[in-house]
Amino acid sequence: MAKLYFSYAAMNAGKSTILLQASHNYHERGMQTLLYTSSLYAEMDKRSITSRIGVSAPAELYDNKIDLFEQVSRHIEKGPLHCIFVDEAQFLTRDQVWQLARVADRLKLPVMCYGLRTDFQGNLFEGSSELLAIADVLREVRTICECGSKATMVVRMDEVGNVLTKGDQVAIGKDVYVSLCRKHWEEQTGRWPDAGASSPKFSFAEEADAAAPDEKRTKT
Numbered sequence: 001m002a003k004l005y006f007s008y009a010a011m012n013a014g015k016s017t018i019l020l021q022a023s024h025n026y027h028e029r030g031m032q033t034l035l036y037t038s039s040l041y042a043e044m045d046k047r048s049i050t051s052r053i054g055v056s057a058p059a060e061l062y063d064n065k066i067d068l069f070e071q072v073s074r075h076i077e078k079g080p081l082h083c084i085f086v087d088e089a090q091f092l093t094r095d096q097v098w099q100l101a102r103v104a105d106r107l108k109l110p111v112m113c114y115g116l117r118t119d120f121q122g123n124l125f126e127g128s129s130e131l132l133a134i135a136d137v138l139r140e141v142r143t144i145c146e147c148g149s150k151a152t153m154v155v156r157m158d159e160v161g162n163v164l165t166k167g168d169q170v171a172i173g174k175d176v177y178v179s180l181c182r183k184h185w186e187e188q189t190g191r192w193p194d195a196g197a198s199s200p201k202f203s204f205a206e207e208a209d210a211a212a213p214d215e216k217r218t219k220t
């Protein structure tokens with residue numbers, strides 16, 4: 001029975017690297033894979049998935065109008081496929097997550113989705129919410145906060161290190177994202193101890209400066 005997988009993490013956990021490695025493993029065994037990533041990244045990354053360590057592979061783009069079940073069905077007519085990979089799966093719509101479930105259930109192809117669980121305000125993304133609800137297998141990709149604890153949250157900062165607490169879920173711009181543990185996320189976003197405090201200065205700015213170029217461009 002093919003399964004629908006969701007590997008989720010905070011920002012900069014190396015999800016794309018894991019995806020590309022897994023796809024590569026299929027190719028080594030002579031099997032074919034089909035990769036998707038969100039069209040929200042298309043202008044910068046073209047039709048490919050690129051990891052922080054510089055590995056990349058061609059990928060199809062999806063926007064929120066594409067029927068992924070139909071797309072995958074058409075690919076199968078052209079030739080054999082053994083696994084579907086979806087990066088930036090947080091941007092899937094609920095319907096698209098169900099379309100991927102049908103790919104697993106009816107086309108009998110495993111579907112491996114990788115994405116962020118929550119946005120910078122601590123809310124679930126639509127795609128992640130549905131994947132958490134119906135995926136067969138959930139996997140957490142671990143990354144750590146500055147303090148050494150597991151990072152499960154993401155803060156959005158402007159160019160000078162101010163933590164932003166308002167704005168669209170998907171932002172196009174020069175904002176920087178940093179993964180934090182829940183405790184430090186609450187402090188940095190001003191929820192604790194003084195709820196309502198505005199844009200506290202981020203104290204781990206050096207870590208953000210050291211981020212690889214493609215992390216800095218990541219817009220989520």
Ligand SMILES: [Zn+2]
Nearest residue numbers: 145147181184
């Ligand atoms: Zn922490």
